[in-house]
Amino acid sequence: xxxxxKENNRLLTIALSFLIxxxxxxxxxxxxxxxxxxxxDEEASGKTVLIGAISDVEVSANLFALxxxxxxTDMAADATRPWVQIPSDGDLNSLNDQVWAPGHLGRWSxxxxxxxxxxxQSNASSSALVAGAYLHAGYANRLLADNVCVMVIxxxxxxxxxxxxxxxxxxxxxxxxxxxxxxDQTIEKAAIAGRAQCNLILGNYSKAAEDAALIxxxxxxxxxxxxxxxxxNNLTWSESHDQKQITIYGRPMADPAYxxxxxxxxxxxxVGILAASGTKPFxxxxxxxxxxSNIPLAKGSExxxxxxxxxxRDGNIAGCMEKINSVRTAAGVxxxxxxxxxxxxxxxxxxxxxxxxxxxxxxxxxxxxNGLSSLSTDFMEGRDVCFPPSLAEIAAxxxxxWP
Numbered sequence: 038x039x040x041x042x043k044e045n046n047r048l049l050t051i052a053l054s055f056l057i058x059x060x061x062x063x064x065x066x067x068x069x070x071x072x073x074x075x076x077x078d079e080e081a082s083g084k085t086v087l088i089g090a091i092s093d094v095e096v097s098a099n100l101f102a103l104x105x106x107x108x109x110t111d112m113a114a115d116a117t118r119p120w121v122q123i124p125s126d127g128d129l130n131s132l133n134d135q136v137w138a139p140g141h142l143g144r145w146s147x148x149x150x151x152x153x154x155x156x157x158q159s160n161a162s163s164s165a166l167v168a169g170a171y172l173h174a175g176y177a178n179r180l181l182a183d184n185v186c187v188m189v190i191x192x193x194x195x196x197x198x199x200x201x202x203x204x205x206x207x208x209x210x211x212x213x214x215x216x217x218x219x220x221d222q223t224i225e226k227a228a229i230a231g232r233a234q235c236n237l238i239l240g241n242y243s244k245a246a247e248d249a250a251l252i253x254x255x256x257x258x259x260x261x262x263x264x265x266x267x268x269x270n271n272l273t274w275s276e277s278h279d280q281k282q283i284t285i286y287g288r289p290m291a292d293p294a295y296x297x298x299x300x301x302x303x304x305x306x307x308v309g310i311l312a313a314s315g316t317k318p319f320x321x322x323x324x325x326x327x328x329x330s331n332i333p334l335a336k337g338s339e340x341x342x343x344x345x346x347x348x349x350r351d352g353n354i355a356g357c358m359e360k361i362n363s364v365r366t367a368a369g370v371x372x373x374x375x376x377x378x379x380x381x382x383x384x385x386x387x388x389x390x391x392x393x394x395x396x397x398x399x400x401x402x403x404x405x406x407n408g409l410s411s412l413s414t415d416f417m418e419g420r421d422v423c424f425p426p427s428l429a430e431i432a433a434x435x436x437x438x439w440p
Contacts, residue, residue: 080157083166090143090150094173095332096268097136097143097180098260101397102332103272103283104135104424105184109399110289110390110416112322115312116282122314125283127420131439134427140181145191147174151208163218171215172224175208175231176334182235183401186423187439194436198423202235209235226251227258230335237343238405246347249340254367256340259331270328273395277322281313285320289412290394295387300370302391324395338364338392346385354381361388386410 077086107114107125114125123133150170158164181188182201189195212228233248263269276282285305289295296303304323312319324330345360354375361384362372373388375381386406390399404422406413426439 077153078157080159083154083158083164086150086153086157087166087169090147090170091173093139093146094143094177094180095260095262097140097177098332098334098397099262099272100136100139101180101184102395103276103397105397105400106273106395107283108421108424109403110412111395111399112277112283112285112290113287113317114282115284115286115314115317115319116276117313118282121276121282129421129424131425131428131431134429136184136424137427137430140177140185141189144174144177144181147177148208150174151211162215164215165219165221165224168212168215168219168221168224168228171208171212172228172231175205175212175228178202178205178208179231179235180397182238183398184424186425189426189430189434189437192434192436195426195439199239202239205235206232206239223258226256227335230256230258230340233340233343234335237346238401242347242350246344249343252335252337252340254337254341256335256337257333258335259333261331262329264327264329271325271330271332273322273332274325274328274330278326279328281310281319283322284312284317285322286312286317289390289416291320296391297370300368300391302368302370303394322395333393333396336392338367339389342385342389342392345388349378349381349385352378354378357381357385361385364388364392382406382409383411386412 104121104124106112107121108127108129112125114122116122116125120133120135123130124135147170151167151174154164154167154170155161158167161167178201182198182205185198185201187195188198188200188204209228209232213225213232216222216225216228229248230252233245233252236242236245236248262271262274267275273283277284285291290303290305302324304326306321306323308319308321310319311317325332341360341364345357348360349357354377358373358375358381365372365388373384375384386402386409389402390412393399393402400423403413403417407417408414426434426437431437431439
């Protein structure tokens with residue numbers, strides 16, 4: 038797989054004339070046309086190297102948002118496309134490879150960018166380019182950890198998927214150190230938020246809460262989407278606006294007892310027709326109203342819910358609900374009450390669902406809250422919980438014994 042990825046990246050065509058995110062002009066690159074691989078070993082090519090890596094990570098985030106979305110309580114498929122319908126039915130198998138290879142391409146590209154930029158940038162220890170590469174390597178690994186069944190690195194044998202969280206934290210730590218030296222607070226904050234996400238799931242609760250507290254309520258870091266090309270389009274938009282392959286019908290978000298249709302965080306509309314295969318009503322998501330709608334990777338409201346979860350795990354129900362309701366108040370929706378531990382877990386599970394809806398985060402949360410919240414426990418019965426290695430990975434990697 039590594040050889041194939043290297044060959045695919047030998048000629049990089051970067052079609053970007055827009056800001057990748059607001060970190061100043063270091064991430065603003067005009068399309069330079071085809072670039073020979075050896076030319077990327079020049080210091081002046083540093084921005085191009087980073088933009089290529091970011092592009093692959095953002096594609097990975099885009100695919101996970103769609104396929105982990107239909108595999109979870111986020112949305113359902115009523116599809117004529119089996120590769121969309123099969124994960125919606127709870128069957129995550131090696132034949133249906135829509136996320137494994139792109140996820141690992143994002144990881145490999147960003148980690149390769151780290152190595153290349155460390156070698157080519159004369160000020161590597163204080164370079165925002167190097168910090169940005171570490172940052173995206175962190176998010177690439179977090180995306181994999183959230184969704185895959187096993188960690189496989191460059192043809193190695195498989196190990197626990199949570200190893201991707203540990204790997205992500207190492208990258209985030211490096212991003213923070215170098216971002217501080219470069220003075221880039223956007224990269225620093227994005228890395229701290231990513232580290233909080235990983236530490237929470239690894240059970241490092243005090244560290245997760247400590248990092249979350251450093252992130253403001255209005256913080257937002259995204260995977261950028263664009264109308265420039267199909268690769269850059271938001272795929273959840275594509276399958277619900279350009280197509281009718283996915284619907285909210287049959288998932289909790291379509292149940293008025295679960296969510297108020299006026300909740301600004303979960304906009305949707307009943308189109309009044311059937312979805313693509315003609316078996317379910319077509320309820321269109323409107324969180325991503327454009328093919329260029331960006332996909333959040335980390336945001337301040339999630340940080341408040343990380344703090345809430347740590348409080349609940351410490352037995353502080355009142356503190357947990359106060360954090361949850363601070364998020365709800367900021368969103369303009371009514372407060373919730375909970376007086377028992379089970380009520381608080383359900384409220385937290387529901388609130389994370391509302392806040393992180395359609396962002397590729399729900400599959401892991403369904404697994405994490407299984408046994409703690411009836412919402413996730415009831416849904417996960419009889420369903421696969423993660424994406425396995427692809428058939429291509431199994432066939433090519435002799436070190437991997439799967440299943």
